[in-house]
Structures are given as C-alpha cells and as structure tokens.
Amino acid sequence: MTEQEQQVVDLLKSIETGATGPVSVINPKKYIQHNLAAADGLAGFGQLMALLPKGSAKVNTVRVFRDGDYVFTHTDYDFFGPKIGFDIFRFENGKIVEHWDNLQETAGPNPSGNTMTNGPTAPKDQEKTADNKALVRAFVQDILVGGQFDKLGGYIEGENYTQHNPAIGNGLSGLSAALEAMAKQGITMKYDMVHKVLGDGNFVLTVSEGSFAGKASSFYDLFRVENGRIVEHWDTIETIPLQSDWKNTNGKFAF
CATH class of the missing domain: 3.10.450.50 (Nuclear Transport Factor 2; Chain: A,)
Incomplete structure (x- = not known):
C-alpha cells in the first residue's frame, strides 16, 4: 500500500x-x-x-x-x-x-449469494492499467450509454462474470433476468455520460451520470478485468438531490 x-x-x-x-x-x-x-x-x-x-x-x-x-x-x-x-x-x-x-x-446478498463488497481486493497487472481502462471505458460507452447490447460478447464471456449488484445475479443470464424484471416493473436505468475512469492494474472504476427509476443518479461501477475481458462488477447508485438542497456549489462530478 x-x-x-x-x-x-x-x-x-x-x-x-x-x-x-x-x-x-x-x-x-x-x-x-x-x-x-x-x-x-x-x-x-x-x-x-x-x-x-x-x-x-x-x-x-x-x-x-x-x-x-x-x-x-x-x-x-x-x-x-x-x-x-x-x-x-x-x-x-x-x-x-x-x-x-x-x-x-x-442490500443483498444478490440472487447468486454475493454481497456488495466481497471478492478479490488486491490489484495486479499494473502494466495493463491503460489497456484495462480503455476496455472498460469502451464497455460503458458502448453498452451502458449506447445500449449496443449486441456487443456484450466482446466484453463479457458468457457466465464468467461475477456480479455484486444486490439485484442482479451472475453471468449474462443474471443481467438479462434483472433487466427483464425491471422492465416489467417499469423501472428504467439510463447512463447518459461517463465523467471519469480511474484504474489500478486489473481494477477500473467509472463514474457516470444518468437516471434510475426516473431520478437523476450517479453511477459508480468498479470492474475487475482478466485476460482482456470483464469478469467481475461492483457498484453503487445514488440519487442526485435537487440543486436547492445542495450544501455546496461544486456539483456531483466536475472532474
């Protein structure tokens, strides 16, 4: 450290x-x-x-x-x-x-039994930091912002994807099931833009802005990369308060 x-x-x-x-x-x-x-x-x-x-x-x-x-x-x-x-x-x-x-x-554990924090903790492959950041940025831009789900296979390998979001199970099947359940409940999740990408070896954090269930939201997503594929994901979603309730004028992002 x-x-x-x-x-x-x-x-x-x-x-x-x-x-x-x-x-x-x-x-x-x-x-x-x-x-x-x-x-x-x-x-x-x-x-x-x-x-x-x-x-x-x-x-x-x-x-x-x-x-x-x-x-x-x-x-x-x-x-x-x-x-x-x-x-x-x-x-x-x-x-x-x-x-x-x-x-x-x-919240949680999720349908696969994972908590919001368990899993590997120590970064490795520091020499691949730049490549991993580029991979994750492209994933968030293509899939989460762009909605190009046909490209998912280029980033995630089937069921080799450990999920820590408390509402979603492992693998692409878990993601699909969660999205289907959200759609049935009329809950939408939309990423509008990526504000920051930080990385340390095989761990990459993205900071994005969008909306969840109709409310302006901030999305922080932590990904673990292995052999050029995303294999694990942790996240937090926070509602952005109305500007009239802000205790400072710096904004949620402003990187």
Whole structure:
C-alpha cells in the first residue's frame, strides 16, 4: 500500500475512531467537496462529523487503489445507517484537495449469494492499467450509454462474470433476468455520460451520470478485468438531490 493510500484509509477510519491526526492530510485552505450533503472545505467535513452520534460510525475499507494523483476506495460503512461507498480523493502537493463519493444503502446478498463488497481486493497487472481502462471505458460507452447490447460478447464471456449488484445475479443470464424484471416493473436505468475512469492494474472504476427509476443518479461501477475481458462488477447508485438542497456549489462530478 502506498503512503497516500494508507493516509486515505486512516482518514476514513477516523470517522469511526474520532482520531484527529489523520485529518491533517486534508489541505485546510483548499478542500473541494462533491458530496452534496456536506459544506465545502475542511469546516464542512468537520460539521458532517459533528452530526454523527458518538460511537455510531463503523468504517471498513475493503479496497484501496491509486491512479496518479487520485486514490479511490471501496468501503463498508455504518454512517447514518449501513451503506456501501466509493470515495475518490485527489492529492496535490502531498495533501488532499478534493473529494467525490457515491453511497448506497447496503442490500443483498444478490440472487447468486454475493454481497456488495466481497471478492478479490488486491490489484495486479499494473502494466495493463491503460489497456484495462480503455476496455472498460469502451464497455460503458458502448453498452451502458449506447445500449449496443449486441456487443456484450466482446466484453463479457458468457457466465464468467461475477456480479455484486444486490439485484442482479451472475453471468449474462443474471443481467438479462434483472433487466427483464425491471422492465416489467417499469423501472428504467439510463447512463447518459461517463465523467471519469480511474484504474489500478486489473481494477477500473467509472463514474457516470444518468437516471434510475426516473431520478437523476450517479453511477459508480468498479470492474475487475482478466485476460482482456470483464469478469467481475461492483457498484453503487445514488440519487442526485435537487440543486436547492445542495450544501455546496461544486456539483456531483466536475472532474
């Protein structure tokens, strides 16, 4: 684990422990917040923490990755209730200056028995990071944004696809069954655009904007790649609040 990765893990853990030392990694003069429930700056982070009942938070960071100036994590939270979250931190001159996240209430296990966080955690094949990022970007653009489902076979190999979305089972069959069930219930899921792609070896995270069940939503999707194919997927979906309810003016994305 790199120094910056450890600093982020320690910072997140401080939400649980109340330790003040790890917070020093945040630049006190510049901390751009994209969690729309928190005010901007270090003060906004402190205000959010102050709302937590003492001893109520639990934080278990399951995965941590780094891509250049960005560290991104996959965490099991109990933070105003059980949630799974992806966090992205941007470093500048050794300090954290920007933060994005996406939180979803914990659910599952899914029809295949997978939770929202179980599975491999350690990245490998760092030399393939750029290729894997390109593959995943193309998958999200072609399939999720473009709806070109006839191209699925070029990215996913049949049933060799482990799914962690709490509503979807493994393999292409699980995906098809879930989409059919959603259609019957009149639930639509639409990806409009990809805002960011981050990667560390065989793990790639995409940040996308769209709508779910008619509500503006943010989609964070983490993929594991093996031999040029996508073999595993974790995600969180979060409703984007009305702008009148935002606690900062930075927006959910703005990469």
